[in-house]
Amino acid sequence: MSKRYGYFSQIEPLLLNQSSREIEQLLLNNSNLPGPRSNLELVYAFADHFRSNDLVTYKWELLQRFLNFGLDSDPHNSPAEFLPICALVALGTFYIKAESSIQKQIVSILWDFANNSNWRLREAVAMSFQCIEEQDFDLIPPLFNQRINDVSLLEMRAIIAALAHPPVLKVEPNSVFCLLISDIFLSKVVTLDVSKRKTEEFRVLRKGLEYSLSVFVASLPAKGFAFLSKWVMVNDTDIKKILKSNLGKSRLTKKYEQQVNEVLSMLK
Incomplete structure (x- = not known):
């Protein structure tokens, strides 16, 4: 079993059960931050859920909370920057399934974070666009x-x-x-x-x-x-x-x- 799938098998039931705090702790505890490389396998495992599931109100609100997590402080090279990274990549994974109004919001969020001073968040924006490309480059x-x-x-x-x-x-x-x-x-x-x-x-x-x-x-x-x-x-x-x-x-x-x-x- 791959690392990515192993993480996915832990995340999936938590998301389905709306266990916000447990999801948050799982992501933070396994972020690999501080460190030279964040846990990208975990990032993509989190995003994988949004590839095959609808973005119900609970999940949209969860992503919004993650996007704002720790941004009132300096999250550089700390676990605090990992949650917005996960949320940004998840938005790209879900984009192709979203209604046009949600797609506009997602794109607005991505451009906003593209201008962020945090290089890992900027990199997550590129990863998010790549998730869209992989599903339908014509978009x-x-x-x-x-x-x-x-x-x-x-x-x-x-x-x-x-x-x-x-x-x-x-x-x-x-x-x-x-x-x-x-x-x-x-x-x-x-x-x-x-x-x-x-x-x-x-x-x-x-x-x-x-x-x-x-x-x-x-x-x-x-x-x-x-x-x-x-x-x-x-x-x-x-x-x-x-x-x-x-x-x-x-x-x-x-x-x-x-x-x-x-x-x-x-x-x-």
């Missing part, structure tokens, strides 16, 4: 396209991290969409002034772009390397750093050495 382009015009730097990072998810990139149109979004985001980077580029938000975005592009290129190499060849001609220090980082990723260097070297030769 993703409208969600992200609606945000593009007024997107913040941290929201851009959430989008790019959510899309850099290999299981959903086996379908060509999905990878094409990822390259289109990447093109838009790099265009936005070019327009940023020096003060914006010195912010923590930009550092986080750039770090996301420094690996995600290679994921998209690896999934669709012909179009992907054409995309890189286009951007390598842009004279922008941050763009060059982003491209160089991606071209150094083993997912590209091991399989596409010639193409990588060709783009690198243009980058110098």
Whole structure:
């Protein structure tokens, strides 16, 4: 029996019996926090319940309480941040089944947490979007396209991290969409002034772009390397750093050495 299923078998009866305090303690006690890695198996086990069950009033209120748990203090690297992580991923798992009014609320919550100062909560937002992608990727382009015009730097990072998810990139149109979004985001980077580029938000975005592009290129190499060849001609220090980082990723260097070297030769 997998760890994830083992946790699920403990969580399921508690949720069905509306045992809020027991659920809360189970999650907190097994969060692995403080520590370098939260218990992702437990996060997904909690979310698994919402994949196959309706979001009755009790469960919606439970998720709302979890989302606000510990946020009036500093929950960084403490068990207090684990409950909102679980709730965020659960919202993504349930999204496809939700009524349109609930879907709007879920999306609003996800964008709000995408701008949170806590990196684990931001990561949970990306994981939540990935749960939606895995069930129906066609729901993703409208969600992200609606945000593009007024997107913040941290929201851009959430989008790019959510899309850099290999299981959903086996379908060509999905990878094409990822390259289109990447093109838009790099265009936005070019327009940023020096003060914006010195912010923590930009550092986080750039770090996301420094690996995600290679994921998209690896999934669709012909179009992907054409995309890189286009951007390598842009004279922008941050763009060059982003491209160089991606071209150094083993997912590209091991399989596409010639193409990588060709783009690198243009980058110098």
